Amino acid sequence: MAPQVIVVGAGPTGLTTANLLADYGIEVTLLERRSGPAGEPRAVALADESVRTLQALNLVEEIAPEVLWNCETRWFGADGRLLAVGSPTPARYGHPPKSFFDQPSLERVLFEGARRRSAVHVRHGVTVTTVEQHDGEVTVGADDGGELRADYLVACDGGRSTVRELLGIPMTGSSQSEPWIVLDVENDPHTDPTSEFHCDPRRPAVIVPGVHGRCRYEFMLLPGEDGDTILDDATLARLVAPYRPGRLTPGDIRRKRVYVAHRLVAERWRAGRILLAGDAAHMMPPFAGQGLNSGLRDARNLAWKLAAVLRAGAPDALLDTYETERRPHSTAMVDASARIGAHVMTASPLRARVRDAAVRATRLVPPLHSYLTQMRFLPAPRFTEGCLAGRPGRAPKLAGTPLPQPRVMVPDGTIRPLDHLLGPGWTVVLLTDRPAHEATTAVQKSRLAALAPRLLTVLPARQPPPVHADFPTAVEAEPLLPFPPPGSAPLLLLVRPDRYIAAAFAPSQADLVAELLTPWTGGTWPADWAEPKAAVS
Numbered sequence: 001m002a003p004q005v006i007v008v009g010a011g012p013t014g015l016t017t018a019n020l021l022a023d024y025g026i027e028v029t030l031l032e033r034r035s036g037p038a039g040e041p042r043a044v045a046l047a048d049e050s051v052r053t054l055q056a057l058n059l060v061e062e063i064a065p066e067v068l069w070n071c072e073t074r075w076f077g078a079d080g081r082l083l084a085v086g087s088p089t090p091a092r093y094g095h096p097p098k099s100f101f102d103q104p105s106l107e108r109v110l111f112e113g114a115r116r117r118s119a120v121h122v123r124h125g126v127t128v129t130t131v132e133q134h135d136g137e138v139t140v141g142a143d144d145g146g147e148l149r150a151d152y153l154v155a156c157d158g159g160r161s162t163v164r165e166l167l168g169i170p171m172t173g174s175s176q177s178e179p180w181i182v183l184d185v186e187n188d189p190h191t192d193p194t195s196e197f198h199c200d201p202r203r204p205a206v207i208v209p210g211v212h213g214r215c216r217y218e219f220m221l222l223p224g225e226d227g228d229t230i231l232d233d234a235t236l237a238r239l240v241a242p243y244r245p246g247r248l249t250p251g252d253i254r255r256k257r258v259y260v261a262h263r264l265v266a267e268r269w270r271a272g273r274i275l276l277a278g279d280a281a282h283m284m285p286p287f288a289g290q291g292l293n294s295g296l297r298d299a300r301n302l303a304w305k306l307a308a309v310l311r312a313g314a315p316d317a318l319l320d321t322y323e324t325e326r327r328p329h330s331t332a333m334v335d336a337s338a339r340i341g342a343h344v345m346t347a348s349p350l351r352a353r354v355r356d357a358a359v360r361a362t363r364l365v366p367p368l369h370s371y372l373t374q375m376r377f378l379p380a381p382r383f384t385e386g387c388l389a390g391r392p393g394r395a396p397k398l399a400g401t402p403l404p405q406p407r408v409m410v411p412d413g414t415i416r417p418l419d420h421l422l423g424p425g426w427t428v429v430l431l432t433d434r435p436a437h438e439a440t441t442a443v444q445k446s447r448l449a450a451l452a453p454r455l456l457t458v459l460p461a462r463q464p465p466p467v468h469a470d471f472p473t474a475v476e477a478e479p480l481l482p483f484p485p486p487g488s489a490p491l492l493l494l495v496r497p498d499r500y501i502a503a504a505f506a507p508s509q510a511d512l513v514a515e516l517l518t519p520w521t522g523g524t525w526p527a528d529w530a531e532p533k534a535a536v537s
Contacts, residue, residue: 003029003121004310006140006150008128008163011038012103013278013295014156015110017303019057022119023424024307025532029148030120031140033127033157037107040255041184044100044208044216045289049381049402050296051095052499055419059113060095066105068211070096071193073373077356078200078349084359086373092480094405094417098289100195100210119532128157131166133272152306153274156295159262161280167271173264173334176285176341179221183236184255188215189245197344198243201352204345207243214254217243218286220347227258261285263338265331269323277302282330287340288378290333297381301326304497304530305387308521312529318387318520325386325400332379389494389503389516398504403429403495404480408458415477418458425497425530426453431483432490433460439490439507440471446510448494450524451517497530 007018010032018028046067054060073086089097114120130141131153138153155163164171190209198205206218217240221230229235236256237248262283269276278295302322308314346352362369371377383400384390390399405418422429428443430436436457443455457473460483476483482504484491494503494513503513514521 003027003148003150004152005029005306006031006138006148006153008140008153008155009157009161009278009280010034010107010111010122010124011156011158011278011295012043012106012110012292013299014154015107015114016053016057016296016299017154017156017277018120018122019059019110019113019117020053020299020303021306022114022117023057023532024304024311024530026119026307026310028120029150030114030122031126031128031142031148032122032124035125037104037111039104041214041216042103043289043292044103044210045293046099046101046106047290047293048091048093048095048097049300050293051099052093052405052419053296053300055094055417056300057110057113059109062109062112063101063106066102066109066211068100068193068209071098071100071195071209073098073195073197075197075199075344075359075373077359078352079356080198080200083199083356084369084373086375089374092404093402094407094419100193100208102210102214103292128162128166131163131274133274136273138273151273151310154302154306155274155276155280156278156299157280159264159279159283161276163274164266164276164280167274169266169268169271169276171264171266171283173262173283175260175262175264176338178347179227179258179260181219181221181230181236181239181258182255183217183219183240183253185215185217185240185248185252186254187213187252190215196243199344199346199352199355201347201349204347205239205243206345215244220345221258222347230258231256261341263334265327265334269327270319275302275319275322281326282334284330284334285337285341287344288333288337288375290337290378294330294333297329298322298326300498301500307530308497308525312525313522314525315520315522321386321520325383328383329379329381336378387496387502387517387520388500389505389513398482398493398501401501403493403499403501404482405499406480407477408474409477410474416474418474419499421456421472421474422495422499423454423530425525426451426502427495428453428455429481429493429495430455430457430490431460431481431493432457433463433483433486434490436490437471439492442507443492443510447514448510450514451521452525452527452529453494 004027007014007030018030021028070088075083077083127143132139137149140148196207204220208216233250264283266281269281277298305318388399459475461476496502
């Protein structure tokens with residue numbers, strides 16, 4: 001069967017995109033120039049939103065043994081003394097906010113997930129040579145002389161994206177001036193789930209532990225040092241010696257290289273029927289640990305929109321909201337990552353002393369110190385324009401933010417993650433402390449019914465779960481959802497397939513919400529548009 005979407009690049013972003021599309025019943029061909037899944041560790045930080053996406057793919061249990069969950073961070077000042085500790089924060093989206101993982105293991109899990117999905121067809125060892133668009137389709141030429149056609153193409157082929165270059169789309173930004181040495185090792189003694197930033201301006205260093213004896217060490221390459229000779233095994237052993245008990249042997253080394261981090265964003269993320277995602281669209285320094293996570297946000301945002309256009313008859317304009325929603329956050333994260341690197345890992349002794357004094361001074365103001373150490377200054381994953389029911393730039397407070405994912409109790413007393421009750425398409429979540437039959441009926445009779453949403457009533461914690469209810473009902477088992485004051489009218493949340501809130505409204509506003517969404521949703525959607533046509537074996 002001819003593919004509906006071609007995905008170029010079988011890294012984490014491409015594999016996630018392909019798996020998500022398959023779960024919406026979209027036929028996908030995944031092209032990868034490598035002969036198989038990657039064997040090199042690259043990204044190491046896994047955010048809660050990314051794990052939530054893996055949850056949607058039913059892959060969390062498979063990757064769990066390869067993840068060091070719920071980690072903290074320690075910063076050491078220029079004098080080597082402990083400067084600050086960033087302790088794990090409470091989970092809002094159903095998973096620990098920060099964990100460390102092994103990228104080859106993640107890619108294997110995603111690849112096996114793709115193999116089980118009959119709608120995904122993976123072709124390794126294929127390099128794209130040409131990309132053309134005409135007559136409402138994309139045509140891709142490959143180095144083996146083959147040619148593929150599809151409705152859309154998603155380029156997830158990395159920072160050196162062939163597709164982006166063929167389209168002539170430039171990237172704007174800059175590269176950091178200081179190269180870094182990255183060393184991934186095995187048989188490491190670090191077992192504490194804590195990353196360390198040694199902010200010594202003489203040679204800044206980072207340590208990120210993993211499971212099964214894995215660990216990453218990073219060191220700034222100093223002026224005058226040669227990027228090739230620095231990777232000599234004896235030199236690397238000398239660099240890690242202050243931070244690692246025991247001798248580093250060549251057999252312990254998984255990967256060693258010198259890299260220069262980039263802060264780049266593609267000038268446009270869409271060219272007709274071709275869309276860029278992951279590093280093909282944006283590249284960022286590693287200091288916030290958000291590169292891979294930004295790519296998985298791209299995949300989750302884009303996959304349901306492609307499925308809606310291909311299966312639900314949504315207008316093509318819906319795909320324009322992908323860049324509208326994702327570019328601002330990605331650009332802000334690129335800038336934030338660069339600022340963290342400039343201040344935390346500075347090579348200037350004066351800036352390092354000023355930094356250390358400022359951080360220690362924040363201890364006098366605990367809320368400020370917590371804000372800093374928990375990195376709450378990082379851009380929040382939200383948007384104010386796009387596929388939501390709000391005027392441009394004036395979206396309601398909740399619209400454009402991820403729906404929290406508490407554990408909830410269903411009528412039989414079972415505790416489940418909220419997402420398990422939402423389904424793959426749109427959902428209207430009614431937050432109320434009293435019977436909501438009238439509110440639910442109002443939604444069913446409104447124009448919102450055109451989106452075929454699932455209806456779910458959630459009651460606040462400590463209420464007994466109803467034994468009999470006219471509509472699916474659950475009770476919040478931990479306080480995360482934005483319930484209205486007791487006795488108030490129900491608050492309705494229109495939740496998109498990617499678990500972002502499109503609108504927060506009263507029952508009487510359902511028709512208005514539907515009207516505001518019409519430019520992106522169009523007419524009536526089939527009730528089964530989000531149900532997969534292809535089975536997962």
